[in-house]
Amino acid sequence: MSTAPEILWTATEAAAATGGRAAGTDWTATGVSIDSRTVKPDDLFVALQGPNFDGHDYVAAALAAGAAGALVSRVPAGLGDGAPLVVCADTFAGLGDLGAVSRLRAPARIAAVTGSVGKTSTKEAMRQALSALGPTFATEGSLNNHWGVPLSLARLPRSAEYGVFELGMNHAGELGPLSRQVRPHVAIITTVEAVHLEHFSSVEAIADAKAEIFEGMDPHGAAVLNRDNPHYARLVAAARTQGLSRVLSFGSHEDADAHLIECSLHATCSGITASIRGERIQYCLSMPGRHHVLNSLAVLLAVSALGGDVVEASKALSRVPPMKGRGQRKRVELPQGSFTVIDESYNASPASIAATLQVLGRSDPGAGGRRIAVLGDMLELGAQSPQLHAGLAQPLAEVGVDLVFCSGPNMRHLFDRLPAAMRGAHAADSAALAPLVAKAVRAGDVIMVKGSAGSRMGRVVDALLESGSAAGQAGNEAATAAAAR
Structure with a gap:
């Protein structure tokens, strides 16, 4: 039996969150969008402004497509007096405010994922694993930057028991603010590799930038790190410096908290035997490749750190759907x-x-x-x-x-x-x-x-x-x- 979509925002709540004022007809929204081309019925459309576009030019189109209301910094010309709006000083700041309030009111246990490679596939595997344990929300696609993260947070349902957020960067100083918005209970760094070298002096500098993910975590949070990566010790030191009490590791290293015992690699899947914090489990992973095998260990270790059932979560990894552009x-x-x-x-x-x-x-x-x-x-x-x-x-x-x-x-x-x-x-x-x-x-x-x-x-x-x-x-x-x- 189908159930009605959960209400994410009312006009009154959005106005209070953004310090704005509601105008026109009242509304309730079950989604949040920043793109009038893909807006869905009952979305709240946020009219962002950029160097080459102004979302206010598309408010009318978004409302015509079924948007419940729009967050604006000015009333666009041509709208009727009853247009369902919330007017705030700055819509980008307003989007951040929606995300902040959504994070505060949500009881969900939150995981964040970053790394030089494998962020999105690991996030999707995490979504699948946690969905076997309870209602789970995760970042859509790769919405992992300065506007994608607050947008994702603004979409976080009150009913979610788990949330999974992908955090990305290509310059130093970008990941820390995103982590402080998400405030994860568990953070995964899949690996540190020679990526974005155009913007960094060394791979060590990339590792330091990835370690910014710890900045939004409290001392009870858990870092999940790749024990096989050459920069593992550097990341451990960064986590300890940030005050994290739990630093967990995954990989083929026998001392890793989640370590690979053996795997059978095939063209379209992998069979895996692993030890997750001393518990030996066997499971099948629908994503082929040893890199995905190792990241699946990170997923199950993060599930454990969140207090979830690792065996039940591992069963779901045989059902991770293939993603366009990623295998x-x-x-x-x-x-x-x-x-x-x-x-x-x-x-x-x-x-x-x-x-x-x-x-x-x-x-x-x-x-x-x-x-x-x-x-x-x-x-x-x-x-x-x-x-x-x-x-x-x-x-x-x-x-x-x-x-x-x-x-x-x-x-x-x-x-x-x-x-x-x-x-x-x-x-x-x-x-x-x-x-x-x-x-x-x-x-x-x-x-x-x-x-x-x-x-x-x-x-x-x-x-x-x-x-x-x-x-x-x-x-x-x-x-x-x-x-x-």
């Missing part, structure tokens, strides 16, 4: 057979490409097929960019990739390093590369597409899907089969 697999039908696309187009770094290449290496092509990697530029790597791109040649060869397509000036360094037999094509950008890849693929191929968000490698994925009849590949069936072995 989602599609089978594309051709007249003579089919090929498989592994969509990793959302983002990329040296560490994440190396990890996903391991997944490609475990994906067996069909008859006459090949393993193909389609790679776009990794961005924000600074002066080390040429060698970091060229350095991908070795992991490509190690996992048995047959053919490599590259786009962007940075990936030219990799393309020139490859043996002639592995060179598919290089193009200036993804738009130019997409038709070359679509023309080259054949039945039996397994094609992994990856690049930084700015490289827009989703164009290549779209071209591949449009080249035949795409059907979703039921990766969870393989996970269920593995679990039954």
